[in-house]
Amino acid sequence: MIKVKDVYFTYPTGVEALKGVSLTIRDGEFIAIMGQNGAGKTTLIKHFNGLLKPTKGEVLVGSVNTKTTSVARLARNVGFVFQNPDNQLFCETVEEEVAFALKNFGYKDTTLKKRVTWALNLLGLTEYRKTSPFMLSGGERKRVALASVLAWNPKVVVMDEPTIGQDYQQKEILRQFIIQLNTQGKTVVVVTHDVEFVAECNPRVILMSEGKIVADGVGKKVLTDIDRLTQASIVLPQVAQIFMGLTDFGLPTDVIDLYEAREILMKRLGEK
Amino acid sequence: MSVFDGLKFRRVTSPIHMLDPRIKFLYVCSIFVVAILFWELLPLIILFLMQIPFVLLARVQKEWVRSLRGAAFLAVIIFSTNLFFRFMYTGYPTLQDIEYASAMTLRFVVLVESFSVFFLTTSPDHLGLALEQSHVPYEFCFAFTTAVRFVPVLADEAQTIMDAQKARGLELEKGNFLKRIRNYIPILIPLIISAIRRSLELAEAMESRAWGAIEKRTNLYVLKMRKADYLLILASILILIIGVYIRYYVPTPSFSDLLKL
């Protein structure tokens, strides 16, 4: 359980990035934090593993206050997947890369080996075990970064803009993977501005704008709330755009999923 | 980082900022040459004080003071080393020894603060332009401005890499001296590789903008000498002449002499 209590954060440069943010994330939730570049999303999630400490207010991860805990300690429970995998990769083999965090956390010998094998398997990287991560394609490097974070099985997984530069199929695979993680009981927090991706996942959606939370609720409701979306400079998902143009036919307006759209339209067309 | 803060360019408009960087550099060099001529404290103090009106005119007081603070550490080392080597033979420091050590330290300080004023009031593109017009080969000028352009980018990236590795349990402060150095490998390698990738992308972009099309590149901007620049040249030459004259023809009192009065 992550509790953010009225957090303010100002960078050393003087920029006030968070202006009174309060939020509770329950175990096992799947959350998307959305907003324009500069809204404060990345600043907020960096508070979850202690990379940033609040200027005012506090953040509790479990029962631990992030102000008095080191990043290394918090990282054991909160795994962070950064946007660019090349900001992490430095080892000679994929195996070592995946083992890096495990070693830092004190895993040794057989347990270490088992965890590495498990993580490689999970991300379909077993054949690249002894390969240099720098020889892999962009998509494969992303999977290595993901494997290296999942290796120590953190309870919470935070992903910062995981869909950037990915094609449609890669996003599909990622989406299903995230759902799988969530089904296994992990709390998943995804920061993104990719509205279509979020619409297909339908998680709890939090909209941020200028350092504040402007909306927090079920995906369907938040992503069809035009006023809030405009405030956060987010575009309506395509499916919602379509239904916005059909309101005078008595069709619901909170539709963001393609298959739900199909059901509704099939029914209406079938009634003719 | 405070020493570097003293050298970073501040975007303010002031008459000093508008001066031709080549002339400013000439001025700083003449200050430097005169500073080296003297062993006595008095002329060095005068040289030091002469910079202050420039600093105030350029409105860079805060940063300038910060650069002095940064230089303070080295200044202390220079003072103590010089003092030590002087009284090492006699056993105890005399007033002359103290004056000598202070003069050496002040020489260093005059050097630092005059260059600090130079860098604080000269934008990197102004500097790059000065290099170009001084007929430095364009490749070097380009390398210089590109390096300056990317310093903040690399600094940000280094921070991101540190965050990413800390989030994987890396504790930079942990362990003995050797371990602490090894802790930086997960930060240096991604940084270096990213720099290499970046250079490749930059090269592609350069080629795509007709890099190397013709030998003689033209330039959007040009440095033109103005009245103030000519005045500064005059001032620099005067300082040199006066400095040399005083050094060789006017007996300069040392502090110990002044104290006897």
Added chain:
Amino acid sequence: MAVIETKDLTYTYPNATKPAIHGVSLKIEKGEFVILTGPSGCGKTTLCRCFNGLIPHFYQGELTGEIQVAGLNVAGNPIHKLTLHVGLVFQNPENQLFALSVEKDVAFGLENLGVPREDMQKQVDWALETSGIYNLRERAPDELSGGQQQRVAIASIIAMRPEIMVLDEPTSFLDPMGAEKIFEVIDKLNKSLGITVILVEHRLDLAARYANHVIVMDKGKIILDGEPRTVLGSQKARLLGVGIPKATRLYQILEEENGLKTDNVPVTSEEIVKLLREVLKT
């Protein structure tokens, strides 16, 4: 009149075992707005680099087949000659800006070409205005947002007045609003200045509306090449995993299961709304 034409173009990177593009034959007419898309690794980026000569001159490797751009044979002309006709905008906005001010960056290409200073200022100002960034001309690149940086990159290319502009996933790092602004600028250049545009994109939801020619690649080969509606509405595109616009997808579903039919396959939400309104009214 074809402004880009390739015949059986095949290219292998140095030290690679397989060609990155294979047997690529295409024709792009003057003034077209082309979208080039396909799954990651299909060869779109490689093909872009062939258009302005980075392949083969910068990357070396093995290039066979024919490629003519603006009437010039790519293999036989140096890159700087080709850049007078073809501009290339890259994915990462940051790594295309070298100078310490926007204005100087836009002038970079002109300086390289030895344009005299008096003419340069005029061309730079024109490029800044056309890209909508004239008010940013004295800023430093690291003060700008990603979207602004990309517009600087675009300005610096159009300053050289090429007839063709190639953009390789220019909106990858931008949020949807930033992406839309870029597409609007590109569309303006295409419609009012007649510049032929080749845009490599995954975000077809946002970009499809501007195109009049779509090419889909996979594993180094061209699979589909034609009108947006035909290509994006085809089964093949869907099976390849191309991110076809949701409007098109919805139409396909309703066509299959309900027999909904139209000659103009919708590619934007406005188009399918229009279609659905007609059908629902009856």
